[in-house]
Amino acid sequence: MTSAPDTTLYVALHGKLTPHSWRDPSTAASDAYSLFVARSSAMGWLRDPPHDGCGLWGMNDAAYEPTATRMAWFQASLPAHPSSPSGTSPVQPFLACVRDVVTRLGTLHLKAAQILLPPITHQGAPRTEARLLQEAGWFTDLSPRAKTTIRLTLDSGQNPAIRSAAPHLLTWLRDLKQDVLTDLSLTYDGPITLQPAITDTLWHGPANHHITLNATLAEWSLDAIAWLATLLTHAIHQHNIDTPLLLSTALSPGPTSPTGNR
Template sequence: MTDEPRPGLAPGIRRPSGTLFAALYGSLAPIPRRDPDQDAYSLFHHRSEAMGWLEVLWGMNDAGQQHPLGAPGLAGWFQVGVEPRPGPLPVQPFLRCAGDVMARLGTLELTAVQVLLPPHDAVPGLSSVSTAAWFGGTGPRTPVRVTLDSGQDPSIPAVAARLRDRMADQDVFACESAGVSPEPSPPFHDSFWNGPPRHSASFHGTLAEWSADAIGWLGGYAAGLCADAGVPVPVLLTVSRLGAQRTKGTR
């Protein structure tokens, strides 16, 4: 493991064509662990292997909790390599795995999630929209802000209206308004993704439930929308719970 996230692979895994990176923000109350030597990296590796996702949906890369480039409130980060595959980008299982790891490390009061979405060929068809029914009727919806940023490339603002129109095809995230909102810098170097954050669009609305599962579904759907709109670069997705307390910071 390294202190700074960077492209890399666990031994024996072929080099991927894209990188998924997730940063989870919030207040973590640590809990005692039966094996104190198990950290975020080893727990993520074991969990993704146990679920049958390792080397199928992604190749293990790196993970940790603190990072010198992280904004205040960073509780954990995870990085994997992904190959082109049919269907949605596997953001939902990726964040579910990350959420399971954080639950082993402590009790996390999650306030925001950032996900770096690599360019992806799959579009959001019936396979992703039909699974939205899982999130129906789970209780009160959560007000959130969803921000998509294409870094130095102006693609996202150019297609923002189209993205908002397409969001009406599902109700996991009910979009109510659009605009531009500043977000904290992600915990990796600008060269990692065509940064710094510069060209963005934000959408305010409600999420069916405040969970890594629902945020992951939305991430996979958003990746498909960006692909369908012709966005050629990695996109930084930030989903923030409105009203949650989190200090914003920049590098």
């Protein structure tokens, strides 16, 4: 199964995944693909068959590579005419499914994540600021020690839109009254580069036009990264960017970065 660049959702996790002691990857009956299909089907998120009109995505591919730096990746296709009015880029349920799969496979030590953010189309209603703030309540009661300094890069590939929108985008993000993503600052450091690079045909690649930010995230977890990705999807829609963007986020070096299991 293949999908157009505007309807591809892709997530890659970089770091280390320590397999559970009871699970032998060479003999296990389930792999990342089958576990992802089973979990997204159980939650009602899988379109099966792909054109049945129900569910959020159709499965493309997935892999678990425990000895590689990119230890797991998942790719799905979004419907061209989504049935859900709540938004057309279901990155939060997608990453929730990814989280559940990797938890079944082993203990995750996440160093970086890469997410392809398809643009919100006119068929779906984007999240409002009020809904984003309501979702941010999930992170309210975290320990202050959970706060994590991160870097993030947004790349619009061959489209220069992200660079011209950067000043207004940063102002909009800073003005939003929330405590999940704070201390935003634009940096002129190079972009976060993760290997292997995402295939150019999955978006309008290769990577070329980007902005890189420093920030503080409420916690370093797939839940918080999913909220961040949803916020950015909404923000770029507000600034009329209608091309897929590649989000890369990583722990910043320094004593405030957590070293525990995430």
